[in-house]
Amino acid sequence: MGKVTTFASWLTKWFTAIVIVWAVFNYVVPQASLWGKSYTGYLLSIVLFGMGLTLSLDDFARILKQPLMIILGTVAHYVIMPLIAVVLCWIFHLDGPLAVGVILVGCCPSGTSSNVMSFLSRGDVALDVSIGILSTLCAPFMIPLLMQFLASQYVEIPAQQLFLTALKVVLIPVALGVICHMIFGESIAKVTPFLPIVSQLAILLIIGVVVAVNQGKLFSPETALAIPVVILHNLSGYGLGYGFSKLMYKVYPKGFRYAQQKAITFEVGMQDSALGATLAMSAFAASPITAIPSTFFSVWHNISGSILSSWWRNHDDRHGIDAESANGEHGEMAKQG
Numbered sequence: 564m565g566k567v568t569t570f571a572s573w574l575t576k577w578f579t580a581i582v583i584v585w586a587v588f589n590y591v592v593p594q595a596s597l598w599g600k601s602y603t604g605y606l607l608s609i610v611l612f613g614m615g616l617t618l619s620l621d622d623f624a625r626i627l628k629q630p631l632m633i634i635l636g637t638v639a640h641y642v643i644m645p646l647i648a649v650v651l652c653w654i655f656h657l658d659g660p661l662a663v664g665v666i667l668v669g670c671c672p673s674g675t676s677s678n679v680m681s682f683l684s685r686g687d688v689a690l691d692v693s694i695g696i697l698s699t700l701c702a703p704f705m706i707p708l709l710m711q712f713l714a715s716q717y718v719e720i721p722a723q724q725l726f727l728t729a730l731k732v733v734l735i736p737v738a739l740g741v742i743c744h745m746i747f748g749e750s751i752a753k754v755t756p757f758l759p760i761v762s763q764l765a766i767l768l769i770i771g772v773v774v775a776v777n778q779g780k781l782f783s784p785e786t787a788l789a790i791p792v793v794i795l796h797n798l799s800g801y802g803l804g805y806g807f808s809k810l811m812y813k814v815y816p817k818g819f820r821y822a823q824q825k826a827i828t829f830e831v832g833m834q835d836s837a838l839g840a841t842l843a844m845s846a847f848a849a850s851p852i853t854a855i856p857s858t859f860f861s862v863w864h865n866i867s868g869s870i871l872s873s874w875w876r877n878h879d880d881r882h883g884i885d886a887e888s889a890n891g892e893h894g895e896m897a898k899q900g
Contacts, residue, residue: 571759575679578763579865585767586862589774590781596771603772603841604728606765608736610837611699613758614675615740616751618696625693632818636694637701639807640831644669645709647799651792660850661785662717663710665792668839668857670709672698675762676865677829683872685879685886686825694830699737702838703729724846732841766837766861773840773858776851786855793859797832797867804831812890821888825875833868836861 574581589596599606626633648669652662673695681691698705706729707722714720744751780786808824819827839857847853878884884891 567756567760571756574760574763579869582767582770582862582865585771586774586858589771590778593775593778596768596775599768599772600776600844603769603844604732606769607837607841608732610675610762610765611733612736612740613762614699615737615742616744616758617755618737618741619744622692622696625689626697629690629693629818631815632690632823633693633697635811636690636827636830637697639804639827640673640694640698641670641701641705641709643803643807643831644671644796644800644834645713647796647803649713651796651799655788655792657788657792659717660847660853661789661856663714663720663847663850664839664843664853664856665789665796666714666717667706667710667843667853668793668834668836668860669796670706670713671835671839671842671857672702672705673830674833674835674837674864676868677826677833680829680833680868680872681826683869684825684829684875685822686829687822688826690823691826691830694826698830699733699835702733702835706842718847718850721846725842728842728845729838733838769837769840770858770861773844773854776844777855777858780852781855781858786852789856789859793856793863794867797834797860797864800832800834801828801867801871804828807831809890816889821884821891822886824891829868829872833864834860836864 645666646669648666651657652665657665675695678688678691678695680686682688703726707720707725710720710725711722774781777786805824805828808819808827812819812824834857836857840854840861843854843857844851879886879888
């Protein structure tokens with residue numbers, strides 16, 4: 564078991580680099596992952612089933628105990644990221660499937676990678692996880708609704724298919740995971756160390772499939788604009804997420820402290836791009852490039868999240884900012900508020 568834990572830690576540490584190498588490999592050798600085109604939904608279900616296995620009733624009780632912060636964080640995510648996507652499509656004059664792909668990844672729930680980044684930056688991981696749970700549970704309802712409202716000007720949105728696919732690959736696997744946790748209890752602890760490995764390998768396979776399917780168009784003039792758009796989308800999400808949490812600190816200083824501000828920053832800016840790619844491959848199968856923004860996002864947000872979490876930790880150490888700081892104050896004032 565020690566070797567499994569060590570490997571899981573190693574995989575998490577180097578996941579960003581592995582994602583880049585794997586994406587490049589599938590771009591050069593697309594045949595390596597084309598076989599998985601029909602299985603992306605199952606792969607994502609495995610990831611979310613694993614997420615469900617790690618959840619207990621206490622995790623859901625936390626949402627009821629801290630409803631304000633968790634609900635506001637989730638609302639911020641579902642307002643900020645979709646609207647940024649629409650604005651960027653307008654600024655860059657994106658149209659058709661590529662615009663739909665940008666908006667689709669913007670409408671997805673928070674990415675699981677945000678939990679890791681929040682931990683590395685000394686943010687409030689419990690809040691991060693809670694917002695992630697709620698945003699994921701809302702996904703089957705929010706994604707079709709937002710897509711119909713924001714993206715129907717580009718193509719006809721199969722709202723019912725989006726809902727059913729999201730229900731099948733999100734809610735049902737999570738619910739089954741939670742039920743298994745409730746039934747088998749402590750026995751689940753025996754498989755818990757394997758879950759990060761299984762989840763990350765499944766995400767890698769999804770990325771490989773999308774890269775392989777779009778190999779000929781990944782860096783074509785038609786899709787090249789997706790790269791700066793995705794980068795700006797993610798960075799704007801961080802900035803507006805942090806700005807929102809800073810504003811909320813003035814309204815509710817006991818809740819939106821420094822650690823919570825970090826968590827909300829990552830929860831707003833990081834998307835479940837694997838879900839975006841899976842939904843694009845399913846609901847917009849006739850236009851595979853719809854999945855390209857999610858693929859770029861999957862690679863980029865791991866890079867940016869790693870950089871931001873590392874910078875935040877080093878910044879706090881350099882200026883003597885305590886993890887329990889009220890609002891990021893330096894030195895002795897850190898824990899006041």
